[in-house]
Amino acid sequence: MDNWLIKRAQLTPDRLAVHYQDTRLTFAQMKDRVLKLASQLAVYTQNQERVAVITSNNLQGYLMILAVQQLGKTVVLINRRLAAREIDFQLKDAAINVVVQDDDFNLTLSNVQQLTFAKISDTTVVDTITPVSDFDLEKVTSIMYTSGTTGNPKGVMQTFGNHFYSAVGSALNLGIMPNDVWLAVVPIFHISGLSIMMRSLIYGMGVRLVEKFDVQKINDILLAGEVTTISVVPMMLTRLLAALPTNTQYHRNFRTMLLGGGPTDLTTLQKATNAGIEVVQSYGMTETASQVIALDAANAPRKIGSAGQPLLPVSLRIAHPDNKQHGRIQIKSPTLAVGYLNQPEKYADSFEDGWFDTGDMGWIDDEGFLYIDGREGDMISSGGENVFPDEIESAYAELSEIAQIAVVGVPDEKWGAVPIAFITFKDNNVLSQEALRDFGREMLAHYKVPARFYQLDEFPRTASGKVQRHKLMDVMSHATLIN
Numbered sequence: 001m002d003n004w005l006i007k008r009a010q011l012t013p014d015r016l017a018v019h020y021q022d023t024r025l026t027f028a029q030m031k032d033r034v035l036k037l038a039s040q041l042a043v044y045t046q047n048q049e050r051v052a053v054i055t056s057n058n059l060q061g062y063l064m065i066l067a068v069q070q071l072g073k074t075v076v077l078i079n080r081r082l083a084a085r086e087i088d089f090q091l092k093d094a095a096i097n098v099v100v101q102d103d104d105f106n107l108t109l110s111n112v113q114q115l116t117f118a119k120i121s122d123t124t125v126v127d128t129i130t131p132v133s134d135f136d137l138e139k140v141t142s143i144m145y146t147s148g149t150t151g152n153p154k155g156v157m158q159t160f161g162n163h164f165y166s167a168v169g170s171a172l173n174l175g176i177m178p179n180d181v182w183l184a185v186v187p188i189f190h191i192s193g194l195s196i197m198m199r200s201l202i203y204g205m206g207v208r209l210v211e212k213f214d215v216q217k218i219n220d221i222l223l224a225g226e227v228t229t230i231s232v233v234p235m236m237l238t239r240l241l242a243a244l245p246t247n248t249q250y251h252r253n254f255r256t257m258l259l260g261g262g263p264t265d266l267t268t269l270q271k272a273t274n275a276g277i278e279v280v281q282s283y284g285m286t287e288t289a290s291q292v293i294a295l296d297a298a299n300a301p302r303k304i305g306s307a308g309q310p311l312l313p314v315s316l317r318i319a320h321p322d323n324k325q326h327g328r329i330q331i332k333s334p335t336l337a338v339g340y341l342n343q344p345e346k347y348a349d350s351f352e353d354g355w356f357d358t359g360d361m362g363w364i365d366d367e368g369f370l371y372i373d374g375r376e377g378d379m380i381s382s383g384g385e386n387v388f389p390d391e392i393e394s395a396y397a398e399l400s401e402i403a404q405i406a407v408v409g410v411p412d413e414k415w416g417a418v419p420i421a422f423i424t425f426k427d428n429n430v431l432s433q434e435a436l437r438d439f440g441r442e443m444l445a446h447y448k449v450p451a452r453f454y455q456l457d458e459f460p461r462t463a464s465g466k467v468q469r470h471k472l473m474d475v476m477s478h479a480t481l482i483n
Helices: 006-013 028-046 058-068 084-093 117-121 160-174 190-205 215-224 234-241 265-273 344-348 389-396 433-443 473-478
Strands: 014-021 024-025 051-052 074-078 098-099 113-116 140-145 155-159 183-186 206-209 228-232 255-260 278-285 290-295 306-310 315-319 326-333 354-363 370-375 380-382 386-387 402-412 414-425 451-456
Touching: 006 028, 006 058, 014 058, 024 028, 024 306, 028 058, 028 098, 028 117, 051 058, 051 084, 051 290, 058 074, 058 117, 058 190, 058 206, 074 084, 074 098, 098 117, 113 117, 113 215, 140 160, 140 190, 155 160, 155 206, 160 190, 160 290, 160 433, 183 190, 183 215, 183 370, 190 290, 228 234, 234 255, 234 265, 265 278, 344 386, 354 380, 380 414, 386 389, 389 402, 389 414, 389 433
Parallel strands: 014 206, 051 074, 051 098, 074 140, 098 113, 183 206, 183 228, 228 255, 255 278, 414 451
Antiparallel strands: 014 024, 140 155, 278 290, 290 306, 306 370, 315 326, 326 354, 354 370, 380 386, 402 414
């Protein structure tokens, strides 16, 4: 397939490609900037198969990722928020010699050459490089590491084909309009952010790049009609709605919020509808190059809690169902990554009869809508019953006093394990343990009601905003037991 950046600059040279702070670049202008950066980067990376990029959501980082592609090299995207020890592991695993990084990234890494964006931009070159002519759909173009709940993270190898079919599936679900602009505030080193960049080249779509999630700033952009689409996680959606003035609707240009990282509740959906917001819930992972399941806004109210239906290129099944038809969520999709770097056996173990096992448990209703119980590893076996934190969290999300709740299992002499809950409250509200238990008993089976409730100021989160359940026990000493 023709080089996406070069082809896009030929097809729609004057269309907006990226908007960051006060800078707007058309596709023709972005191509010129990227090729210049690629020429400068080539001075340091001639013999490198892979180049690591450490960046926040800024313009130079955005262009640098594209520059690595133009050199025909694989970009290894590093989570900027990791500790040096964690980054060193990933760099060693990916055999990285050269790291290009934000000018204000200040960690010293082991056994690599660290180059700031400023140093690369100041490099003198005689000739602009000739970019690769083709993007081979089978070539690995990006590697990003999963944050895994146990053990070391795995390097997920994504091909051009994975990104292409992900873009196709998303387009057939959400549609494409000539003046679409997608707001990217989710990290571009994460699949949710990188997939927006790839869609931009494939669709000819503009990207509004925002470095940090500032509720007021994002709401102002949506109210002004500067974008048509935004990717969010549930925490972002909740905070945006809470800060939106009463009886205020976003601009008519704004079309869709693509929600990942977990389903939302009916109350939040109703608030979104009242604000004129179409929320499309979705399910995907690093291994699937973004979403593979999506719930359209029209079905969202009657299918509350569902992740939706598989996108057109995706096949879905529930393997090893129990007597309630709940089982392992498995998929087939051309968006599936081609492997885990240096761990072919572990990747092969993820498949059963040609189906990729997501590690999630769930069920499919008679209309083909998927419902996710939770990660197999998050499941709590309590007195012979399987309890999933997601179900408990969804029930308690109905309480208006609760801003966020996360549930984990802890050992128990009598039941084997019991759920406990960590909570942050809204606006200095506090509920007693008795009130929380009483609510739970109305909504859930008795064995699903958390045995204890703790109040937290802040949850440990991944780069994409998901709560890291496996780290909650580590912060219990900072939590307050609710009486």
